[in-house]
Amino acid sequence: MKKILITGASGFIGSFIVEEALRKGMETWAVVRRTSSREYLQDERIHFIELDFSSVDKLKEQLSGHQFDYVVHAAGVTKCLNKEDFFRVNRDGTRNFVQALQELNQPLERFVFLSSLSIFGAIREQQPYKEIEPTDTPQPNTAYGKSKLQAEQLLPSSLPYIILRPTGVYGPREKDYFLMAKSIKGHSDFAVGYKQQDITFVYVKDVVQATFLALDHGKTGNAYFLSDGNVYQSTTFSDLIHEELGRPWWIRITAPIWVLRVVTFFGDLIGQMTGKISALNNDKYQILKQRNWRCNIRPAIEELGYKPEYDLKQGVKETIEWYKKEGWL
Template sequence: MKVLITGSSGFIGAAVTRAVIANGDEVRVLIRPTSNLDNLKGLRVETVQGDLQDPLSLKKAIAGCEGLYHVAAHYALWDQDPSTFYAINVEGTKNLFRAAREAGVQRIVYTSTIGAIGLPDQGGLGNETLFPTLAQLAGDYKRSKFLAEQEVLRMAQEGLPVVIVNPTAPVGERDIKPTPTGQIIVDFMRGRMLAYIETGMNLVDVDDVAIGHIRAMERGRLGERYILGNQNLTLKEVCQILSRLTGVPVPRLRLPWRLVLPMAHLNQWIANLVTHRPPRIPLEGVRMAKYHMHYDCTKAHQELALPHTPVETALKKSVEWFRQQKYA
């Protein structure tokens, strides 16, 4: 099958691209002139330039493809211009899926985010049946991805052959940016994590996420959501694993998110008005720490046979890659 992959130069997208090639599919990737192509070096792919905000370029990119993996997104915890999140993540997705529908694409996998999955009010595990309200979503990235997912679900009801996947917090090789989770690992390795926030997350090997995309393409139910995750951990437990892998001690100071919130507000103000650079303490990251983002991944394990590589193994791959690439 010939497929188009967006976001192939990014962390998840590069893993998906490698997995799809290994699966025997013919791969075309959509890139922008400014894309960092380090993650694509040596891969057998056809490249086509385009932009999610340019519908004509998308029509050309999708022509002749039977499948589509839409992994691309504007992913950050802060942006000087928040409208960028909505222009790319919402309107760009609509542009691409209109082009896919007109081209007669047979199967689509849309990479959403775990942030579009709701959490029970009383705590516990989130699952695919739960939807947050916009008021519950911290930041423009999550809000834009939630709105995009709502558009995708609407299009699915109209007959678009799309399956939605919601990765949790992937870790592993080729996190070139790095992602917010990757930045936590790098900061820990550098000894820059003087304290940790009392919160929780679900970690998953990025290569397992990639396989989850392929399984969603092959056997996922149309119009359904699948959480691609593995192990629920507290941030302290993550630090303990990283300490075993690196020899760096776990920070002794544990901070409740409410205590960090005023500092995050100050950092955000400085970023917006003074430095025009991402804040050292992202406000949206601190707001997310309010919730233990723990999830039930049973559906993907049962219906997609999602692999579950041990999280310590995935973190080891991440640590070794960051060392090799001189991040820490």
């Protein structure tokens, strides 16, 4: 029985990875904070472990006595009040974790790092848009993207790592795209900018599929983009949500980019004043402003055997059904 350690196990993607590891019969260890919800980690076969990513010494102490075949590092933050926290958690936490694993001589067969397409920023923005390639030079324009890129760059060649760079991940349990569904149910939808925007998505279960393919036979040191292989327009996602909600009456407002800039400025300001992270912040401004999210997933298909099973229509249908069943909508 292979032994797998999954960080960020209580999170959106991490909880699905835990479920798949159990389904595959692995001895599954879930890293969770004491304060984290275990709502989606109810299976009695799960082994829990708490890790302090701020200290190499504490990590070594907490991991002492364990030997893992696989590690999936899905822990991280996507929203922070303070920019420095992205780097403290995503970059420094990853560096400390890797250092502790190596100093303990963990016999790892694979270390999969969940990164993001966001590390590349707004490149290839000239129309007609072209796919972002793995060989392109990253130019991250968000604190999140910068912190993830720096974490990637810290992975040592002596570690059998593989990097996955999914585009926008959605699915059951996800809370950011859920806000769009909630807004549409409330009869309003918002679009930003008038210039064409090519968007890509990947369903959470396809990210999980790629994760286990990478554990099985990914090429050490390689990085792979993940999407469903299709390109959508800026309103496609909300159109599909509207359809799955039974087409309630709605008003769609398209605002120029400068309006979003004003809204996110005040979102950041209010967040600093209240101590609550706003969904509309500077990073979100950069993400919504970006026009090209195309990416080349052929290496994942050819080298991992990755075959996306969900297009956006199918994925949105399953997601909205889950939101309804769980009483979110």
